[in-house]
Amino acid sequence: xxxxxACSATLYGGQQNQASPGNSQLGPNAPTHLTPAQxxxxxxxxxxxxxxxxxxxxxxxALRDKLAHIAELSQNQPFxxxxxxxxxxxxxxRTHTTLFAVFVCYDSRPNLMRAHLARRxxxxxxxxxxxxxxPFQDRRRGILFEVNPLGVQxxxxxxxxxxxxxxxxxxxxxxxRRTPKGWIAVMAIPFRSIRSRATAPDWGIIxxxxxxxxxxxxxxxxxxxxxxGTLSQEGTAHGLEGATSHNIQINxxxxxxxxxxxxxxxxxxxxxxxxxxxxxxxGDIKAIVKDSIVLDxxxxxxxxxxxxxxxxxxVNQRFAVYYPELRPFFLENSSFFxxxxxxxxxxTIIHPEFGARATGKIGRTNIGFLTIDDRAPGEFVxxxxxxxxxxxxxxxxxxxxxxxxxSSIGVSYAQRVLNGKANRVGGIDFNAYLNKHWTLNGMWVExxxxxxxxxxxAGPANRLGLYRSGxxxxxxxxYRDFSQGYEADAGFTTIPQVRQVNSNASYSxxxxxxxxxxxxxxxxxxxAFDRAGNRVFxxxxxxxxxxxxxxxxxxxxxxxNSDTLSPASYPALQHYTNFTENYTGALVRLAPIPQFNTRxxxxxxxxxxxxxxxxxxxxxxxxxxxxxxxxxQPVGPLTIDNTYLLDRTTAAHNDPQLQNTPTPAPGxxxxxxxxxxxxxxxxxxxxxxxxxRSFSLRAIVEYDSVLANPLVTTLARTKQVSSxxxxxxxxxxxxxxxxxxxxxxxxxxxxxxxRNLSGACDPNNTDVPYSPQYLATGRELFVKASYLLRx
Numbered sequence: 001x002x003x004x005x006a007c008s009a010t011l012y013g014g015q016q017n018q019a020s021p022g023n024s025q026l027g028p029n030a031p032t033h034l035t036p037a038q039x040x041x042x043x044x045x046x047x048x049x050x051x052x053x054x055x056x057x058x059x060x061x062a063l064r065d066k067l068a069h070i071a072e073l074s075q076n077q078p079f080x081x082x083x084x085x086x087x088x089x090x091x092x093x094r095t096h097t098t099l100f101a102v103f104v105c106y107d108s109r110p111n112l113m114r115a116h117l118a119r120r121x122x123x124x125x126x127x128x129x130x131x132x133x134x135p136f137q138d139r140r141r142g143i144l145f146e147v148n149p150l151g152v153q154x155x156x157x158x159x160x161x162x163x164x165x166x167x168x169x170x171x172x173x174x175x176x177r178r179t180p181k182g183w184i185a186v187m188a189i190p191f192r193s194i195r196s197r198a199t200a201p202d203w204g205i206i207x208x209x210x211x212x213x214x215x216x217x218x219x220x221x222x223x224x225x226x227x228x229g230t231l232s233q234e235g236t237a238h239g240l241e242g243a244t245s246h247n248i249q250i251n252x253x254x255x256x257x258x259x260x261x262x263x264x265x266x267x268x269x270x271x272x273x274x275x276x277x278x279x280x281x282x283g284d285i286k287a288i289v290k291d292s293i294v295l296d297x298x299x300x301x302x303x304x305x306x307x308x309x310x311x312x313x314x315v316n317q318r319f320a321v322y323y324p325e326l327r328p329f330f331l332e333n334s335s336f337f338x339x340x341x342x343x344x345x346x347x348t349i350i351h352p353e354f355g356a357r358a359t360g361k362i363g364r365t366n367i368g369f370l371t372i373d374d375r376a377p378g379e380f381v382x383x384x385x386x387x388x389x390x391x392x393x394x395x396x397x398x399x400x401x402x403x404x405x406x407s408s409i410g411v412s413y414a415q416r417v418l419n420g421k422a423n424r425v426g427g428i429d430f431n432a433y434l435n436k437h438w439t440l441n442g443m444w445v446e447x448x449x450x451x452x453x454x455x456x457x458a459g460p461a462n463r464l465g466l467y468r469s470g471x472x473x474x475x476x477x478x479y480r481d482f483s484q485g486y487e488a489d490a491g492f493t494t495i496p497q498v499r500q501v502n503s504n505a506s507y508s509x510x511x512x513x514x515x516x517x518x519x520x521x522x523x524x525x526x527x528a529f530d531r532a533g534n535r536v537f538x539x540x541x542x543x544x545x546x547x548x549x550x551x552x553x554x555x556x557x558x559x560x561n562s563d564t565l566s567p568a569s570y571p572a573l574q575h576y577t578n579f580t581e582n583y584t585g586a587l588v589r590l591a592p593i594p595q596f597n598t599r600x601x602x603x604x605x606x607x608x609x610x611x612x613x614x615x616x617x618x619x620x621x622x623x624x625x626x627x628x629x630x631x632x633q634p635v636g637p638l639t640i641d642n643t644y645l646l647d648r649t650t651a652a653h654n655d656p657q658l659q660n661t662p663t664p665a666p667g668x669x670x671x672x673x674x675x676x677x678x679x680x681x682x683x684x685x686x687x688x689x690x691x692x693r694s695f696s697l698r699a700i701v702e703y704d705s706v707l708a709n710p711l712v713t714t715l716a717r718t719k720q721v722s723s724x725x726x727x728x729x730x731x732x733x734x735x736x737x738x739x740x741x742x743x744x745x746x747x748x749x750x751x752x753x754x755r756n757l758s759g760a761c762d763p764n765n766t767d768v769p770y771s772p773q774y775l776a777t778g779r780e781l782f783v784k785a786s787y788l789l790r791x
Contacts, residue, residue, distance in 0.1 A: 038221040038235040040068045040205065045093040049100040049186060051175050057104045057184055059091055067102075068092040068237075073209060073218035078517040078547065079510065080225045080471050084218040086182070088129075088209045094240065099189045103129040103147075105209060107182035112213050114594040115149035115178070117637040117690045119698070120730065121166045123148040125597055125631065127211055129185055132158060132234075134204030135196030135243075136292070136361055138402055139231040141335065142204065143168070143194055149183040150636070151176035152693060159335035160231050160406070161439070161467075167331030169733035170194075171790070191243040192790075195292050195360065201241035204234035212591060215517060215551050227436045228469035232406060245291045250789040251734045252283035255302050257782035262752070266382030267766040270752040283786075284329065293360035293367070294333065300353055303327045304782050305726060305738045307686070307700060311645050313625070315680040315706055315715060316610050318563065319494050323347050333359040336368030337398050339429050340443035340463045341480075343414040344396045345492035350376030353391075364402040366410075371395040377418055392418035394490045406433030412445070416489040420452035423489040427461075439467045449487045459485025476504045484531050495528060498536055502526035506545075520545040530566075534576055538562040551597075553589035558582075563608050565618055572616040579620050581606035597631040607649060609677060611714045619712075621649040621677050637690040645682040651675045651712055677712040681705050694731045700724040717770060719747040734788025744778035747771055 043066055053060050059067060070090040075082045087106040094100065105127075107113055114126045126148040134142040142158035153174050156164035170193040176185040196203070208219045221235045256279045264270040282300030289295060306326050314321055325331050330346040336359040337344045355372030371393070378390040393416070400410030413426040427445025434440060442464040449457045461482040468475040481499045506522040522543040528536040541559035548554065561581040567573045583605020591597040603625040612618050628644040651674065684702040691697070701723045708715035726740040749769035753761035 040070070040092065040235060040237045042068055042092055042094050042099070042237050042239040044239070045095050045100070048095060048098065048188065049091075049093060049102055051177050051184065051186055054091075054102060054104065054184055054186075057106070057179060057181055059102075063091075066093065070207060070220045073207070073220045074222045075216060076219055076223045076225060077217045078215050079512065081222065084209070085214055085216055086209075086211065088218060090207045090220070092237070094243075096242065097190060097192075099133075099187075099191065099194075099240075099243070101131050101145075101187045101189075101207070103185045103187075103207070103209070105129060105149075105182045105184065110178065110180065110182055112594075113149055113178070113183065114212055115183075115636070116152075116594075116633050116639060117150050117693065118148075118152055118639055119688055119690060119696055119728075120152065120169075120693075120733075121154045122639065122688070123152050123154050125212060125591065125633075126152075127183070128154070128209075130206075130208040130210070131187055131189075132206040132208070132230075133194065133237075134231050134234055135194055135200070135240075137200070137202055137204045137234075137236070138361075138364065139204065139229075139234065139405055140366075140402065140408070141361075142206075142231055142234075143170075145172065145187055145189060147174045147176055147185045147187060149176050149178050149185070150693075151185065157333065157335055158231070159338065160229050162335065162338065165331060165335060167325075167328055167334075169328070169332075171732050171734070171788075192245045192247045192288070194243070195245050195288070195294065196240075196243050198242055198244040198246075198291050201238055203237045203240050204231060205237040206230070206234050212551050213549075213594075215547065215549055225471035228433075228439055228467070229406065232436075246288050248288070248791045249286040249734070250283065250791075251285070251786055252281065252789075253302060253784060253786035254281045255279065255304065255782060255784045257304070257780055259778075259780045260776075261778040261780075262748075264752070264768070265380050266384075267753060267768075268761040268763055269382070270761070289360075290362075292362065293358065296329075296332070296357040296359075298329055298352070298355045298372075301327075301329050301355070302784065304740060304780075304784055305728070305736075307698070307726075308702065308722065308724060311643050311682040311684050311702070311704075313645060313647055313680070315647060315678065316607065316649070316713075318608070318610050320492070322492060322494065329355070333357070333368070336360075336366060337370065337396055337412075339398065339410065339412050340441055340465065341427070341429075341445055341461060341488075341491070342493075343412055343425055343445070343488055343491040344370070344394075345490065347492075348416075348490065349374045349392075349394060351379060366398075366400045366402070366408075368398040369396070387419055390419045392416055396490065400429075404433065406439070407431055412443075414488065414490045418489075421489075422450045423487055424448050425488050425491065437468050437470055439469075441465050441467075445486075445488075447486050447488060449485075449489075457485045457487065459483035459487070461486040461488075472508050474504075474506045478502050495536070497531055498528040499531075500526070500528035515548055516546055517549065518545075518547040520547070534566065535562075535564045535578075537564065551589065551591045553587065555587040556584075557586065558584045559605070561605075565608070570612075570616060570618055572612075573618070577618070579606075579608045579618070581608070581620070581623075583623075585625075595633050597633075599627075599629040601625075601627040606652065609649075609713055613710060613712055613714050620652040621712075622652050623647070623649045639688045639690075641686040641688075643682065643684040645680070647681075648679045649677040651677055675712065676707070676709050678706060678708040678715050680707075694729055696728045696730075698724075698726045698728065716768075717747075719774070721745040721774065732788070734786060736784075736786050738782070738784040740780075740782050740784075742778070742780045742782075743776065745774040746777045747773065748775045748777065750775055 073084045073088045089104040091102040128146045128148045131145045132142050140160050144156040144158045146154040151174050156166040157168040173188040223233050259275045263273045285297045287295045352372050358369040374392045381387050396414045398412045400408050402408050409430045415424040425447040429443035431441040444462040446460045463480040465478040479501050484497045503525045508520040510518050524541045526539040539561045543557040546554040564578045585603035587601045589599040607623040609619045609621050626646040630642040632640040682704050686700045688698045704720045706718045708717050722744045724742050729737040747770050749771040754765045756762045
């Protein structure tokens with residue numbers, strides 16, 4: 001229903017500037033302090049740094065003059081350019097093998113700091129400090145390290161103008177301690193955990209501190225909202241020559257599990273399969289070549305420990321729903337394959353047996369290559385299906401060349417081959433950094449598809465985007481044109497065969513009065529036409545965004561959607577038919593105390609019944625949607641995340657047949673305005689208890705239901721309950737022991753199919769029969785162990 005709500009502040013806000021050249025007169029061991037040129041000399045130390053070296057939140061006298069020192073940070077949010085509300089000092093040094101960063105964080109109200117003993121990466125609601133390094137100093141990619149006041153780590157791959165990729169997991173050490181004056185944290189990052197060139201003495205560097213109770217993000221050097229991007233505003237760290245990352249990693253695993261699951265690949269022969277204590281093994285191998293190229297291989301990868309997808313509205317959707325990738329192998333270094341048009345969507349790869357990947361940088365050239373098979377197409381079909389036993393092979397190659405400070409050009413090629421069908425897509429793209437505010441990018445590709453029966457199709461697709469970033473005024477305008485012959489089996493296309501334009505503008509004020517930190521207006525526009533020039537949809541939304549202290553947010557919005565349906569999609573329609581759907585709503589986000597964080601969105605309006613019953617004519621429905629998210633952290637080690645989704649619709653008009661039968665008989669198949677059309681609900685609770693930084697227990701329970709009125713819609717009445725329990729011992733990434741249990745219940749009839757008089761499944765009715773009772777459709781108990789060997 002809602003067009004877009006880009007309301008949540010990202011970690012760094014996507015800002016940029018330009019770093020000044022370093023001071024080449026400084027010796028390799030000479031410490032330096034913050035200079036107007038925003039440079040640091042990282043001194044070479046004789047021994048490692050630890051918390052013991054910083055008693056009373058100050059370095060020992062023997063160390064003080066041997067460390068690089070950053071004495072001041074400035075605000076990025078909420079008040080750009082203002083000094084930080086609380087003092088933060090950062091001390092840096094290096095040994096031959098490790099980079100050290102010590103953050104001394106003063107706090108005038110230390111009792112209000114937010115810190116929880118949480119799973120790795122789950123510290124975004126806490127106070128934390130951050131170190132963002134750009135080892136190649138190309139101002140395009142970096143590595144982000146974060147630590148909260150209890151020493152819990154988070155790390156991420158950083159790609160400019162994209163969200164941080166927290167699937168990046170490396171081995172590094174952190175420690176932290178709370179004090180009466182605030183808190184202190186130490187990061188110790190081995191150079192072999194960072195891709196860099198050993199001959200390069202200079203790295204880009206940004207240090208930061210996040211204080212959620214103040215909605216504040218502070219940085220050195222200053223990261224301005226007036227400038228597009230982040231890494232182009234980085235400082236320069238000298239003295240890092242010899243920092244080599246060459247190493248080899250072998251990460252084998254072994255898995256033992258017991259599985260009972262429903263197999264309904266053949267709807268005429270459904271059955272339960274049982275595997276009692278089956279075992280499997282596999283693993284990954286990684287090699288770092290020339291300090292900057294990463295070679296990865298995987299054999300029989302397993303993702304048992306990956307948690308289930310975050311709930312989304314999935315019922316009565318007109319277009320494809322995008323699910324983000326959660327599996328570590330596919331997430332790592334995925335930014336090397338990113339392009340304006342998505343040619344690689346790894347969620348289409350379900351059950352791989354082997355894969356290989358190469359990513360990295362040679363000079364100013366970025367390289368990404370992936371090839372991987374998938375057994376799933378031949379596994380989840382009947383034995384007499386032509387696909388039975390077959391597997392697909394997906395290959396992706398992308399090469400881009402950096403030009404200037406932020407610009408680039410690239411070429412991409414992707415293909416997916418399955419049982420005689422071959423789909424190939426290739427094209428070129430560019431990113432032009434026009435100035436500190438404006439960026440232009442675009443992509444042109446051509447696809448060719450050879451079907452198994454010998455037929456052939458082809459077609460182009462292109463996309464162009466213009467982006468303006470600043471503290472007050474932001475603008476995004478995007479155009480895409482996907483031809484009728486364009487097909488990308490390995491990629492993702494939300495809406496095929498359309499010409500589409502969408503824009504998003506915003507203007508902000510910063511009054512800092514009456515508890516309001518900023519006010520933003522944000523109009524949004526999105527329209528699309530099919531290849532014949534007929535309108536597909538036209539969406540408008542206008543948001544008023546009020547930013548409050550303690551990460552608070554209030555966003556009232558109004559919108560007007562218009563969907564046009566064609567006789568080709570709905571033969572019962574006599575002509576192209578337009579449906580107008582007005583709506584209003586609001587989003588509220590509050591985090592008044594460290595133990596409580598919530599976000600609620602309510603929308604009242606209309607939608608189209610895309611699954612009509614009876615004559616098959618779509619009708620307008622009244623709709624109420626509620627999205628609720630609540631995080632509770634009553635004690636430090638315990639985190640409870642709750643999600644609730646409600647989508648309830650009612651008929652907006654009487655059944656057309658009522659015009660001829662104003663008083664239908666009891667039990668009539670006709671409906672009236674106000675009758676329920678469907679109601680979908682999702683309730684998900686995730687509980688995590690962190691016994692130590694390495695040992696945790698996670699439990700997830702999710703309930704999904706669809707209550708549908710068969711007089712209005714063809715949607716099935718379904719109920720599902722799934723649960724996951726996982727014990728994790730994770731001393732560091734790659735070395736872990738998991739013990740888990742997964743269970744799934746569905747409201748399926750125990751007959752598993754509609755049966756004829758002989759007792760066999762009816763070939764004329766392959767629908768699944770439902771029941772008021774639950775049936776266990778899947779259970780798994782598993783133990784998985786992996787160990788990282790690093791040479």
